[in-house]
Amino acid sequence: MxxxxxxxxxxxxxxxxxxxxxxxxxxxxxxxxxxxxxxxxxxxxxxxxxxxxxxxxxxxxxxxxxxxxxxxxxxxxxxxLRTADGLDPMQKAFVDHGAIQCGFCMPGMIMQAKHLVAKNPNMTDDDLRRGLEGNVCRCTGYYKVFDAVKDVVRGTAEAAE
Amino acid sequence: MTTVIEKDSIIGKRIPKPDAPDKAVGRTRYINDMELPLMLIGKILHTDRVHATIKSIDVSAARALPGVHAVLTADDVPESLKFGIARDNIPLKGGKVRCTRDEIAAVAAETEDIADQALKLIKVEYEDLPGLFDVHEALEDDAPQIHDDRPGNKGLAYSHHSGDLAAAEAESDIILENTFKVHYVTHCCMGTSAVLADFDADGKLTIYSQTQYPYNFKMDLAPALNIHPGDIRVIQPPVGGAFGSKLDVYPFEPICVLLARATQRPVKLVFSREEEFINAPTRQPVEIHLRSGVKKDGTMTFRHVNSLLNNGAYTSWGATTPYVMMRTFSSHFRLQAISYDAQAVYTNNPYAGSFRGYGNVQATYCTSIHADMMAEAVGMDPISFGIKNAQDEGEVTPQGAVLNDCVFAELLKIAGEKTDFVNKMKTYAAERDKPGRIKRGIGIASSIHNAGGAKIHKSDGCGTILKLDDYARATIITGASEIGQGIDAVLCQIISEELGIPVKDVTVVNNDSAIGPWDVGVHASRTTFIAGNSAQRAARRAKEQILNYAASRANVGAGELDLRGGHVVQSKDGVSVAKLDKVLREMHFKEDSELVMTTDYYEPPSEPEGENHVGDMSAAYSHAVHVVEAEIDTETGVITVEKITSVQDVGRIVNEMGLEAQIEGGIIMGLGYALSEELQIEDGYVRNPNFRDYKVMTAPEIPEMELHFVESQSSTGPLGAKGIAELPTIVIAPAVANALYNATGIRIFNPPLTPEKVARAIWERDQGHAQAAE
The missing domain is CATH 3.10.20.30 (Beta-grasp domain)
Structure with a gap:
């Protein structure tokens, strides 16, 4: 023991x-x-x-x-991440963009995506892909994940204006 | 006040999956996350030999360890418990082991740590036997026998012959002949294999299972346990990926049940990732010798196929993939004659199950490369060549598939136009022999797949129970399983469309075999088609019941009314007659009360294969064409796929977002198969049981994807839809191989197209050129 x-x-x-x-x-x-x-x-x-x-x-x-x-x-x-108001914007974006299939990798993927946006709200497509390279998803083909994160980035940028 | 509701449709819209929010917030409980009161942890001792006689197993120290509740070996289980398609597998192996997966003991303990310690205390003595890993060696007359009752190491065999092969050969101007060796890959479900077994006090079993075929799972599990299938209840919590890997019973499942029976406690068994790589099924590897003929004018004539499948030590669904391979060989383009033979051969390797594409991935690799070679040999571009040989609407293939709603030629034309294929191909081919390290290539591949189920069982049906409550909320209880692919969203849409209620007001229940009506399971790209048809029919019955009542109430004909936007409306102008929930309550609480509950069992209009494997076994067929554009580094051999253009006949788009997600995911799974994924098995041992050495695609490697959906409006599909999920995976690898050829002049007949393989082939090509010049 x-x-x-x-x-x-x-x-x-x-x-x-x-x-x-x-x-x-x-x-x-x-x-x-x-x-x-x-x-x-x-x-x-x-x-x-x-x-x-x-x-x-x-x-x-x-x-x-x-x-x-x-x-x-x-x-x-x-x-x-979930608040009393409901889903975190990143969680909601993953749902709305169809980024979740079996969902098993998604808690990790969402945590990483959230972190990337917090660290670098102006990230490029390449930054995003590199930032997610340690998160394997076997279902989605990743595009729906990219779409979801980009949507949050846009929302964050708009909110800052 | 008059309420007017215009006719609207939810079909084709982008609808989020109903299971997604819980998955996004981490609320979803997979079996891997579940715990029941008094639950024990099960662990399996797998052998470390490939072929050996077990001289002794000593489990006394393991049994004595505090916290251990049971240690089982073959001695505790009757030898007669054979299961599997060929009845050649047993839960726990005694006497002899035949591959590294073999389960020789199992432990149930209070914690995972104690179970692990107990496994280490089990002492096994072996006498090694010679191992057989190669199919040709296993077929030799003096080869050791892997199973005493399977003489010659021969497993399942398949053949189909039609047309006059000799005449077709004689008419051929060019005959191509190649041996393709397609490799081992594995599903890599992110959630590893898991099962939880629990007996009630009456001896009835509840099994929490990842299965994607719950109803036949009961039938297949029963013989491994000597239990009546009716005494098994299958609960299906959400599953962390399946892709075909959960279409059979594997030994860990009955073993977990045996542990639960021995301890009279719930037992959960979950694989580690290493166990998953070694013990979960693979795609069927196969060696295919293909001869194909073509006339000078570009008319394809025949295919002659001999194939050997490395069965491994036991038979699972991998060995039945010839069912689908022969369909591709006989139906992918029009042929005069086809000769197909396949033999599964027992070896001491791990064994294969079903995997998205189910044999078609392997067969299409061959047919699409040979089509590319033929086009070049007769001086045609691959698009024109494909269109010339593509079947027309209504044509019947040699195996009896009736190609209704067939748009194959149109798909090829669209793929050519959207990618400027022919011009690019000519440009890249002209650049091939010029100096320069980086070469570009474009390649095309296509295939056909069943898109309306596959009648390989006595029934290919699916049942539905539909109810509407007093608030106009619908619950659909379906036999169809949700494995992450998105069927729940599709069914919600179909119910919503038919009953004119919001999608969010539909609940799907499909996780309990004691509640759900029968369904074959999630396979053969069938679920949207079969479960969708059944859901639609059940909904139409409910609608008829409601409208009949509403019509009598309003004193009009039922045909004059419709359901829209939560109201009963007049069909002609959309004017509301009453709110739907009010009508439902009236029906429920009137004197001769009625509840709106309907059922349906949908059996597709297809037939099982008869003699010589002929039969129109699917209610619809579909095609896909993929174009790959790639850059090849001729020094390192690295292929960088830059763009994939996919053109697929989807029948009709139901959920556009779900459709894209399935096609994108399928393509990337196929791209891994093409470029990097290979389960390396040497002398029976898996050499790369981890994500570091088994390389799946990750975010930086994802190419640009352009998807084109062609809606052929299937005459049999629900709202015109066809099944779509497997074709994207099927068609990628040969398109990459053809792009490699366009760029370098190199053909590779044994995927994956790894840098090592490509660089070596280029080096050999250049050595050949140098020698020729000397």
């Missing part, structure tokens, strides 16, 4: 405290310890992006980060 330790951090804006084995990754902690199953396991080795979450404003593959390293940090998962 692995040694266990306590870790405290902010998850989707709320303080949490959880006891985890020291070798547990963030993905398993979210899914198995905290029952936050929106974040998906699809490869477990940082190759597919399905488990992407935001840690202090940067996206990471949560399968590659130790749970204990969450101490003192702020984590946002797909569940954290």
């Amino acid at each position: 692995s040694l266990k330790t306590e870790v405290s951090f902010t998850l989707n804006g709320r303080a949490v405290q959880v006891t985890v084995p020291v070798d547990m990754n963030v993905l398993t902690m979210l899914r198995d310890e905290l029952n936050m199953t929106g974040t998906k396991y699809a490869c477990g080795e940082g190759e597919c992006g399905a488990c992407t979450v935001d840690v202090d404003g940067e996206t990471i593959n949560s399968c590659l980060m130790y749970a204990v390293d969450c101490e003192g940090r702020a984590i946002t998962t797909i569940e954290g």
